[in-house]
Amino acid sequence: MKRTLRIWDLPTRLFHWLLVVCITGAVICVNIGGYWMQWHAYFGYAVLSLVLFRVLWGFIGAIHSRFITFIPSPQRLIAFLTGKEGGGFGHSPLGSLSVIALLLVLGIQAGTGLFTDDDIAFQGPLAKYVSNATVSLLGSIHALNSNILFGLIGLHLLAIAYYQWVKRESIVMPMIQGDKEVDVEREGSGLPAVALLASKDGAAQRLTALLSLCVIALLLLYALGIISF
Numbered sequence: 001m002k003r004t005l006r007i008w009d010l011p012t013r014l015f016h017w018l019l020v021v022c023i024t025g026a027v028i029c030v031n032i033g034g035y036w037m038q039w040h041a042y043f044g045y046a047v048l049s050l051v052l053f054r055v056l057w058g059f060i061g062a063i064h065s066r067f068i069t070f071i072p073s074p075q076r077l078i079a080f081l082t083g084k085e086g087g088g089f090g091h092s093p094l095g096s097l098s099v100i101a102l103l104l105v106l107g108i109q110a111g112t113g114l115f116t117d118d119d120i121a122f123q124g125p126l127a128k129y130v131s132n133a134t135v136s137l138l139g140s141i142h143a144l145n146s147n148i149l150f151g152l153i154g155l156h157l158l159a160i161a162y163y164q165w166v167k168r169e170s171i172v173m174p175m176i177q178g179d180k181e182v183d184v185e186r187e188g189s190g191l192p193a194v195a196l197l198a199s200k201d202g203a204a205q206r207l208t209a210l211l212s213l214c215v216i217a218l219l220l221l222y223a224l225g226i227i228s229f
């Protein structure tokens with residue numbers, strides 16, 4: 001039986017597309033360099049705020065955005081890979097692993113950036129608090145980790161292309177407008193009833209998300225000494 005359900009709430013969708021814009025902005029700016037390093041940092045702070053928000057939303061967000069719904073146990077991963085259980089309506093057990101890897105690698109990228117120095121005119125806001133050796137070490141991790149990030153983004157795009165054009169399942173539209181047509185028997189087989197519900201996406205959730213993101217961003221900028229109250 002096919003049904004159309006709200007899977008991705010607006011906060012998760014906005015998180016995703018803002019993340020894409022900010023990473024693209026950070027990468028363009030670092031390649032131009034000079035004055036634009038300042039904008040590289042601004043995009044980086046935005047990425048860090050978004051990742052911290054997404055971690056919080058993984059606990060308090062709508063059902064399909066919660067870690068508990070999509071992070072698989074080893075048994076569930078095996079059951080999915082051997083076809084004994086469906087992939088669920090949101091991230092599949094395999095897709096979940098790439099989501100976690102992306103969030104982790106993005107956190108490391110933005111976190112190490114705060115201590116990095118370009119040896120010309122730009123310094124991350126926390127570089128002055130650590131030794132030169134630490135700045136150099138975290139700078140090397142920042143450079144190395146960016147390659148891991150680009151690799152993961154490449155895999156992410158390949159997986160999406162595979163779903164869209166080989167499996168002919170539309171997963172991009174749900175990330176844009178929220179609803180997904182799901183096959184309850186096939187994708188939901190073996191899953192607990194709670195994993196088969198629609199995501200709540202009302203005004204209260206959206207307002208909570210907006211306030212949470214604003215508080216996280218302001219606290220981060222305050223902790224980095226970029227703004228003061």
Ligand code: HEM
Binds near residue numbers: 090
């Ligand atoms: C900088 C590039 C990108 C990054 C870092 C990225 C990152 C992510 C992350 C972290 C998620 C998990 C969303 C969540 O649960 O919060 C996700 C999901 C998703 N992304 Fe991206 N994304 C990128 C580009 C794209 C692009 C260009 C597309 C579309 C053409 C896309 C389509 C999707 C879709 C469809 C999902 C949901 C996958 C599923 O149903 O399991 N992403 N992405």
Ligand code: HEM
Binds near residue numbers: 023026030047106
């Ligand atoms: C997720 C967000 C970020 C991404 C994707 C990113 C990406 C990159 C990339 C690709 C490079 C070039 C690395 C290389 O030398 O090959 C770079 C360099 C750099 N980034 Fe970031 N970065 C991010 C966040 C930040 C933040 C928040 C800061 C500081 C506030 C920062 C500061 C720097 C500095 C100073 C360099 C120059 C390092 C050098 O010249 O050796 N980055 N970043």
